[in-house]
Amino acid sequence: MKQHEKRLKEIEKEFIKVALIDAPGTILFGLGLYGKFAADGDAFIPMLNNQQLVNAFLLLGAAIMAWGAFMMIKLAKEKSRLQNLQG
Template identity: 35%
Template sequence: MTTDLQDKTSIKKSILMIQLLTLPATIALGLGLYGVVAVQGDAFHPVLNNREFCYFLIVISVLIDVIAVIKLIPLFKAQKGLAR
């Protein structure tokens, strides 16, 4: 029983850490999309007017998020298995 509780807490900690580490990538994805879609040369920061930089932000952010999803799927499966 205690090992199940320890496993649940360690899985929750791992999920939380991955989600916290992907938060900057998600923000960068939003900024990149803002720079590509919404801005017509009038961004709140001059670097967001550069389309190449915004595309770079989008690509890097998507790669980080894909890696996070790949790491999160087994953790969610393990969490679901322990819940039963």
């Protein structure tokens, strides 16, 4: 039982790490969407007027967010499995 509790605490820490890594991806993706659909050549950050850079933001942001989602699901499944073993 002690090992399960220890691993549950580790999983909680990993959730935080994944969320911290995922946050910049979400920001990049949001900036990419703004540059693609809302800026209309007059972005609040001039680099968001560059469509190649905007596309890179979208691609990189989406990749980071996909990784984050994958890791969150993986951790949630493991956490659920361990909690079911305990209780």
